[in-house]
Amino acid sequence: MASVKLEHIYKVYTGGTKAVSDLTMEMKDGEFIVLVGPSGCGKSTTLRMIAGLEEITAGELYIGDQIVNDMEPKDRDIAMVFQNYALYPQMTVYENMAFGLKLRHVPNDVIQSKVMWAANILGLTELLDRKPKAMSGGQRQRVALGRAILRDPKVMLLDEPLSNLDAKLRASMRTEIAKLHQRLKTTFIYVTHDQTEAMTLGDRVLVMKGGRMQQFDTPKNLYNYPDNKFVAGFIGTPQMNFFDGYLTKTGENVIISFDKASEKLELPFANLIKVNPAYLDGKHHVTIGVRCEHVQIVPAGTPNSLAVKVNHFEELGAETLIYGNVGAADVDNITDASTGIIIRLPAKPEGVEHDSIIYATFDVDHTYFFDCDTEDSIVPRIPVSNAFSVTVRADQIDLLGATLNLPAKVRDYVGAYLTAHSLTEFNGTANIPNDAFTLADQGDLAATVVRTEDVNGTPLLHLNAAGRTFFVLAGVTLEAGAQVQLKIDWSRVGINDDAGDHVVTPIAAFDEYHGVFVNYKTVQGGGSQIRYPEFAKMLEDRVVACQAEWDAKANKLEEDFQRTLDSVTPDEFKALLDQPAEQRKPAWDQLVAERKAQAQEELTLKINEINEQIAKTKAATKQSVAQLKADHKKAVHDIKANNAKLYADLKAKEVADYKQFLATNKDRDTIKRRRDEYHIFRDTFADQKNNALEQALKGEEMVFDNNLSKVKAESKRTIANLKKKIADSKEEAKRSVDPYTYLINAHKGELAKFDKERKAALYQAGLIFFFGIGEYRFPSTPVISGKLIQGLGTRVFTKNYLIEVPHDAYTLSETTGVQAVVNEVADYGERKFAVVSYFDSNGEEKKGYLLIDNIPAPGTHIFINFDITRSRITETGMGIRLY
Numbered sequence: 001m002a003s004v005k006l007e008h009i010y011k012v013y014t015g016g017t018k019a020v021s022d023l024t025m026e027m028k029d030g031e032f033i034v035l036v037g038p039s040g041c042g043k044s045t046t047l048r049m050i051a052g053l054e055e056i057t058a059g060e061l062y063i064g065d066q067i068v069n070d071m072e073p074k075d076r077d078i079a080m081v082f083q084n085y086a087l088y089p090q091m092t093v094y095e096n097m098a099f100g101l102k103l104r105h106v107p108n109d110v111i112q113s114k115v116m117w118a119a120n121i122l123g124l125t126e127l128l129d130r131k132p133k134a135m136s137g138g139q140r141q142r143v144a145l146g147r148a149i150l151r152d153p154k155v156m157l158l159d160e161p162l163s164n165l166d167a168k169l170r171a172s173m174r175t176e177i178a179k180l181h182q183r184l185k186t187t188f189i190y191v192t193h194d195q196t197e198a199m200t201l202g203d204r205v206l207v208m209k210g211g212r213m214q215q216f217d218t219p220k221n222l223y224n225y226p227d228n229k230f231v232a233g234f235i236g237t238p239q240m241n242f243f244d245g246y247l248t249k250t251g252e253n254v255i256i257s258f259d260k261a262s263e264k265l266e267l268p269f270a271n272l273i274k275v276n277p278a279y280l281d282g283k284h285h286v287t288i289g290v291r292c293e294h295v296q297i298v299p300a301g302t303p304n305s306l307a308v309k310v311n312h313f314e315e316l317g318a319e320t321l322i323y324g325n326v327g328a329a330d331v332d333n334i335t336d337a338s339t340g341i342i343i344r345l346p347a348k349p350e351g352v353e354h355d356s357i358i359y360a361t362f363d364v365d366h367t368y369f370f371d372c373d374t375e376d377s378i379v380p381r382i383p384v385s386n387a388f389s390v391t392v393r394a395d396q397i398d399l400l401g402a403t404l405n406l407p408a409k410v411r412d413y414v415g416a417y418l419t420a421h422s423l424t425e426f427n428g429t430a431n432i433p434n435d436a437f438t439l440a441d442q443g444d445l446a447a448t449v450v451r452t453e454d455v456n457g458t459p460l461l462h463l464n465a466a467g468r469t470f471f472v473l474a475g476v477t478l479e480a481g482a483q484v485q486l487k488i489d490w491s492r493v494g495i496n497d498d499a500g501d502h503v504v505t506p507i508a509a510f511d512e513y514h515g516v517f518v519n520y521k522t523v524q525g526g527g528s529q530i531r532y533p534e535f536a537k538m539l540e541d542r543v544v545a546c547q548a549e550w551d552a553k554a555n556k557l558e559e560d561f562q563r564t565l566d567s568v569t570p571d572e573f574k575a576l577l578d579q580p581a582e583q584r585k586p587a588w589d590q591l592v593a594e595r596k597a598q599a600q601e602e603l604t605l606k607i608n609e610i611n612e613q614i615a616k617t618k619a620a621t622k623q624s625v626a627q628l629k630a631d632h633k634k635a636v637h638d639i640k641a642n643n644a645k646l647y648a649d650l651k652a653k654e655v656a657d658y659k660q661f662l663a664t665n666k667d668r669d670t671i672k673r674r675r676d677e678y679h680i681f682r683d684t685f686a687d688q689k690n691n692a693l694e695q696a697l698k699g700e701e702m703v704f705d706n707n708l709s710k711v712k713a714e715s716k717r718t719i720a721n722l723k724k725k726i727a728d729s730k731e732e733a734k735r736s737v738d739p740y741t742y743l744i745n746a747h748k749g750e751l752a753k754f755d756k757e758r759k760a761a762l763y764q765a766g767l768i769f770f771f772g773i774g775e776y777r778f779p780s781t782p783v784i785s786g787k788l789i790q791g792l793g794t795r796v797f798t799k800n801y802l803i804e805v806p807h808d809a810y811t812l813s814e815t816t817g818v819q820a821v822v823n824e825v826a827d828y829g830e831r832k833f834a835v836v837s838y839f840d841s842n843g844e845e846k847k848g849y850l851l852i853d854n855i856p857a858p859g860t861h862i863f864i865n866f867d868i869t870r871s872r873i874t875e876t877g878m879g880i881r882l883y
């Protein structure tokens with residue numbers, strides 16, 4: 001069992017198909033995860049990457065705590081079930097299931113008990129002798145499942161396992177797979193294009209489209225809170241009804257108007273509190289969604305209803321689906337698909353026929369809204385921003401019933417606006433992100449907690465101030481009714497006037513830098529050495545330092561070798577070392593021959609001794625096995641005898657009881673009942689007896705199997721250790737004959753390995769990447785360089801990148817860095833930014849917002865540096881997020 005984690009996973013096939021983009025998700029140990037989406041959306045590719053059958057282009061894949069990107073499929077401890085079963089046709093069911101275990105040299109009796117266990121779970125016991133061709137699709141798939149569970153994998157992968165089966169079989173196999181998962185509690189990852197399968201099987205479901213995650217959530221949340229129109233339409237049958245239109249807020253109500261119907265629906269704003277306020281202006285095109293089960297039929301003339309012209313019905317027994325078109329009041333015979341509506345009712349209403357006009361309302365709590373173009377939900381579960389009506393004067397703002405002082409930078413924006421428009425105040429909207437509020441003891445604003453909503457583990461505060469509900473993410477859960485004080489991060493606040501023009505522009509969460517990566521060699525070669533002398537020097541220093549480090553290691557290796565050589569070389573060999581080669585050789589050979597004879601003798605003795613131990617172990621194992629078998633036989637015998645006795649006693653007692661009853665009771669009805677009872681006892685007696693026996697025998701069988709495999713495994717381990725001892729002794733004998741030559745040869749091997757490592761280290765030292773912005777290069781880190789190389793190989797140097805830097809990741813330098821000039825200090829009260837401008841690689845002037853202490857005076861020329869490890873790095877060509 002294991003968790004599976006994907007971090008920014010991409011798959012680009014040779015030829016350029018981007019099958020999977022930026023997939024980040026964590027599947028918990030033991031979860032049943034379903035990947036669902038239309039054909040070609042990248043489900044199988046994702047599964048195959050987890051299995052190791054497909055290389056990962058960029059990103060990291062973890063199984064448990066281990067990164068497995070480069071691990072062979074066979075080492076990943078996974079099992080996979082495919083839609084086409086992949087059984088061996090010439091083998092029986094038993095052989096098919098046993099095959100993998102045989103390959104792993106599991107003892108036959110253990111294989112047998114395991115196969116019987118799996119066959120029992122999957123209802124295959126009767127079919128063990130059949131060959132696949134004599135079986136139905138469902139049965140074959142059960143065999144494939146059996147084979148997979150016998151591998152006892154950490155993660156079970158299933159690629160559309162039921163898609164070759166007919167609808168009825170699919171439904172029953174679905175239940176079996178769910179049961180199997182409950183029983184095994186292994187992590188299951190299951191791919192299907194069938195949303196019903198996904199919704200019924202998954203603990204959580206990943207909906208994919210075009211290689212991208214659309215939503216990863218529980219089936220319930222997918223149904224109740226779809227993140228976009230695609231998910232809303234994909235989940236649920238029949239598909240959700242969609243209509244295009246507009247939302248307009250008027251006072252405390254919101255009016256929904258439709259492109260293709262003249263009626264309007266009016267809802268209380270309280271029902272739409274989470275709708276992104278930008279969409280309530282009647283100008284943003286939206287899509288309204290409602291499922292067929294959330295449409296009601298009402299009498300003609302009911303306010304807030306839509307006329308629907310009925311087209312046809314489907315009467316399905318327990319329910320009726322009515323197909324019609326909205327806009328019926330305006331146009332005759334509409335056929336436009338965008339007016340189509342499906343309504344689900346328990347039964348067809350009286351008198352409703354083809355071409356009838358009926359009236360429908362929507363359940364407001366189950367009506368969904370999407371941006372018409374992006375198709376994203378405009379009712380996020382965690383609203384990003386809160387829009388407040390405000391009145392702004394030169395240095396103050398009226399917000400949520402309070403009057404607050406504005407910080408200097410906001411005053412600048414407001415002042416410029418007021419002057420340009422010759423105003424002293426204006427009305428507008430302040431957009432404040434939910435995480436731009438912080439709870440404080442002494443805040444600027446007071447609010448009351450309405451409730452804390454748990455959105456998939458994140459506590460979202462619903463607060464109220466001056467009668468207005470708004471949303472704050474503060475990482476805490478608070479009781480309804482609690483009073484809180486809030487501070488506002490003004491650098492994140494945007495203010496528009498009533499015409500929608502920007503007055504105050506917030507600072508984005510990251511500064512953006514475009515640039516390239518270069519390596520040491522590039523900078524060394526050509527003109528760049530001249531352009532970046534300090535940079536080239538720095539790289540050269542790295543290589544020189546690396547060289548020095550490895551030279552020192554080489555010296556130490558050599559010294560150690562000489563010292564060891566001296567200490568292990570016997571004196572009689574040493575005496576020969578001074579002699580000229582032609583004299584030394586015969587004497588040396590002679591010495592070796594003598595020592596060899598002696599060593600051989602010792603070795604033989606040792607090996608004999610070990611072989612004896614092996615024989616003893618084998619004999620002991622045989623005896624233990626025989627003993628276990630005898631014990632088992634006796635246990636089986638005892639179980640049978642006890643069971644027979646127990647049930648014989650039971651039967652005798654029941655018969656006696658019954659006779660006694662007949663003798664002492666006269667009432668016919670009572671006797672009749674007692675007789676029925678007795679007959680039931682008599683009829684089920686054999687079954688009960690057999691069941692009890694079977695249970696007891698199964699238990700004993702398991703204990704026996706367990707003990708047997710323990711004894712055998714222990715014996716195998718002991719023998720393997722002894723055999724290793726023999727090999728070690730042989731090697732040791734070889735070494736002891738001529739330690740001098742032996743060590744020299746060993747040293748050669750060591751040197752070759754060492755040289756390889758040194759070369760790789762030097763290459764790495766020279767490969768330190770630099771991220772170039774304008775004239776300056778930031779050194780990368782080994783971790784980042786490693787990720788880039790892993791993602792793109794040497795193509796890393798031919799691409800362009802976007803680096804997004806958080807404001808608090810900057811430092812200033814007096815000598816090196818991106819050349820910039822301080823424009824101003826943006827004073828947002830608690831936070832003060834140095835606003836700097838610099839020229840990027842394209843020669844364009846850009847701005848950075850640096851959250852640093854001791855901001856230099858405007859006009860000062862500075863060098864800026866940032867911590868690249870805290871930044872986000874995206875390759876801009878394919879849009880691959882690499883870090």
Ligand code: ADP
Nearest residue numbers: 013014017019038039040041042043044045046
């Ligand atoms: P699904 O399983 O959701 O149907 P796949 O993962 O099989 O989708 O495919 C995702 C995309 O990748 C599709 O556009 C498909 O054509 C493409 N694709 C799949 N396998 C390969 C391959 N070996 N070479 C090139 N493109 C592939």
